[in-house]
Amino acid sequence: MVTREDAQSILEQLAGPSAQLRDDQWTAIEALVVQRKRALVVQRTGWGKSAVYFIAAKLLRAAGHGPTVIVSPLLALMRNQVAAAERAGVRAATINSSNVADWDEVHQQVKSGDLDVLLVSPERLNNPDFRDSVLPALAADAGLLVVDEAHCVSDWGHDFRPDYRRIRTLLAELGSGIPVLATTATANDRVVADVAEQLGVGGSRSGADTLVLRGGLDRQSLRLSVVQAGGGAQRAAWIAAQLNALPGSGIIYTLTVAQAHDLAALLREQGFQVAAYTGATEAAEREQLEADLLANRVKALVATSALGMGFDKPDLGFVVHLGAPSSPIAYYQQVGRAGRSTDSAEVVLLPGREDQDVWRYFASVAFPSEAMVRNVIAALDPDRAQSTPALEPLVDLGRTRLEMVLKVLDVDGAVRRVKGGWVSTGQSWSYDEQRYRNLDEARRREQQAMLEYQTTTGCRMSFLRGQLDDPELAPDERCGRCDNCAGGTFTAEVDAGALEDMQSRLLRPGVEITPRKQWPTGLSKIGVPLSGRIADGPAPGRVIGRLTDLGWGERLRRVLDGDDAPVPEVMVRAAVEVLAAWDWDQRPVAVLGLDSERHPVLIGSLVDQLAQLGRLTNLGILRYAPERRPVTAANSAYRVAGLDGSWMRPDIGEVAGPVLLVDDVTDSGWTLTMAARAVRQAGAPAVLPFALASVS
Structure with a gap:
């Protein structure tokens, strides 16, 4: 019989002898290991969601069950998770775009039962070889399925990824009695409901079938501030003036790749140990940059949202945003990198006049019209696979949007990915126009809320928690730490000479x-x-x-x-x-x-x-x-x-x-x-x- 003491022992291997298992952590572990339930856990960053599934994985393996499959969205997250698993004596491996040479060996470890945990990117779930030769055995024999960062399943979430919706197919093929755990830190009521519907966890079901654990989202170490520092030169000069005074090492987020490279170059010219980290950064370089930040060899990484979910540096001292994300939910997720094991961490937003232009650009490449989607379906052949580049001349969509459309259509059953590309299935398909219209309206409301966050005189942490429908948020609650509650730590003023120098550089x-x-x-x-x-x-x-x-x-x-x-x-x-x-x-x-x-x-x-x-x-x-x-x-x-x-x-x-x-x-x-x-x-x-x- 699995006991709480068994779980506590594994936790100490994971996090050290002083770590104490939370009551809700044990509740989730017991539900998965003993009762074989499906569970949805919505808890703040740093709460210990990964401990739940690693402890459950090891206990299930000890009881003779199959390996745990973790669907994980980012390479940084996978690397941290594999390292954490090893600390607990869990044999873990990953299949993702950066370790192609290892795929055959990992597949063999799965077949021979030599792995306790397999982490896969959502994109792999529909890779023809993986889907047809590896996935069926995993689905039949897995000990546990974990969907990490589960808000990615929902197109209401701030980081929707079409590949995540393929998990529905995997769930349908799971063997009987295999428990499922979905976890996220950034889901409001609408996203929670959608994840529940997509994955069949949480939601309106209760009792013997499912478990929902949803906790408070207050982050007591974070000191939130908004500084209206002006244009690009003023804000860059402000960062240069304040960077050494910020505690420890941290992340400076920008809205675009160009801004990340520009700011990193400017700060390096002034003697700061910083580096740019974006979606265009090669995988090997990303890994080195993450290691540099973890070891405090750099003061900061100047990053786009590519450095987001799952990057785990418990003592990260600050997060600064040069430009506001378009959603308070996305903002909460990014600032959640800071202060996970420190008493205090600084979080500063430096909004810019160009932010809304960037928001509009990203909104313009959202899901296309019905006519354009039907052109994609019409261009596909049921018997002859066509690659994405081969389809481009036949439809008026750029590569990124075309791939997104194909992935959504694949999930919906209208197309199928095979070796060599894509084929049509001939199945009927309907365009959910009302859903996409509602999504567009929701995005606009989130953008307005992000503008209101910048100007509110109320508690900033309570504002963010309210946007996430925090069940523990009390009326008129104040954190006592943000600039509106405790007074501003920072002013917007910049030395005239420093500003002139920054302007000349820019x-x-x-x-x-x-x-x-x-x-x-x-x-x-x-x-x-x-x-x-x-x-x-x-x-x-x-x-x-x-x-x-x-x-x-x-x-x-x-x-x-x-x-x-x-x-x-x-x-x-x-x-x-x-x-x-x-x-x-x-x-x-x-x-x-x-x-x-x-x-x-x-x-x-x-x-x-x-x-x-x-x-x-x-x-x-x-x-x-x-x-x-x-x-x-x-x-x-x-x-x-x-x-x-x-x-x-x-x-x-x-x-x-x-x-x-x-x-x-x-x-x-x-x-x-x-x-x-x-x-x-x-x-x-x-x-x-x-x-x-x-x-x-």
Whole structure:
């Protein structure tokens, strides 16, 4: 018979001899191990949810049951979990995108019964080999199924991942009597209900079938503050001024990859030990950066949300946000990294005017319309697998959105992933328009709540707990620690000299734009006879800055979002500075502007100024062809098809050197690529693209 003392003994192996098993932890363990129930545990970060499933896994294994399968969403989380399992004497392994070479060995360990715990990413659940050869045995013989960070199952949650919904299929195939545990720290009432429906845990069911453990979400170590420090330069200078005074080591979150790299570079220039950590960071480098933070070899990681769920550094001393996340729930999840085993940790939000622009951008790439989704279904064949790149030319969706659509359709049964790609199943499918409309409205409410968090005079911790429907939150409760309860620890003031220095660093113009090198696959399917390497495109180019830059971003957005007008003198000076620093093989001899519907005056005046200042031949404007149609396509193949033939042949006369091709904003790079091709076909030996701004 399993006892609480057995569980306590394993906990001490996990967390040290001073660790004490909570009553609710034992309640959950007993429900899983003894009663073989399904359970939903919603508890704050640091409460000990992972201890529940590792202790349960070891007790179940000792009783002769099969291995525990943990579906875990992030590599950082998996690495921490494997390390924790080893401390408790639990044999654990993981299957994810960073250890492909180990997959066969891990599969064999599963078959031979040499593993106690297998951690898998949700994406693996529908990998054809894993799904067909490994998963059936696991589903039949598993001792326990754990769905960690279970809010990812719900598209109401802040970090919805379509692959997580495949867990429903796994649940349906589980052997009888196999317990299931779903855990999360960030779920309000709506998300809890949706997770319960998706996974068949918690919700309205009770008694002998399920257990719901939902505790209070107060984090007594966190000191929450909001500092209205102003624009990008002011906020960057504020961080530089305060960083050494912040306790221990921590995380500085940014909303975009560009901001993470920019801020990390600025702080390193001022002598701080920091590094950037984003979704674009290679897996091996991520692991090293996490280790550096854990060992306090860096003061901070400047990170996007890629460093979020599951990263476990109990003594993390601070979390600073340069820009506000779009949801209080997401914000609570990120600040929950701090102060897990310390008496006090600083949490500071530095909101920016551009935050809502970033929110709108991410909202614009949400689930597409019914017509676009049905185009995906229609493009698939029931008998011939097609890869995602092969589907792109057939549907007007970018790669990321297309993959999301395919995953949702897979869960819904309309398509199926097989070796080589995707096939249609022929099953009927309905578009839940009301659900997506409700989701959009919920997102807008969350954004408004995030704005209200910044301006509230009430308790900030109680505000966040209220957004999460904390069952233990009392009316008018105050934490006594946040800036509104205890008085502000920080002021928004920045030393004038430090601010001037930061502004000069941030306003150094010039970002390289890499030219497109390969044509999108499948162009021939939509009538464009182009394939392989691009032989007649532009050379590497330059922009003054990115729209998300801390320095130039705000100035560029103000000009590009305003009424069309001659180029401001400050932009001209910046352009000249960029051109002067450009390490081209051969200096341009002429300048040509791209036709613009939004900014014809801006482009025309910039071309005139650059021609005069640089003593370049002014070729005027590359005009649109009369039959040209505006390009609104989302993916590369459709953009290329739409841009092909968009311009009249320019008259470049006797120009015998590179042509500087000027645009206002570059996004995907295809407009500059196709326009450069038209200029080169007119006789230019090379084209150097230049734009005021890039989107990212």
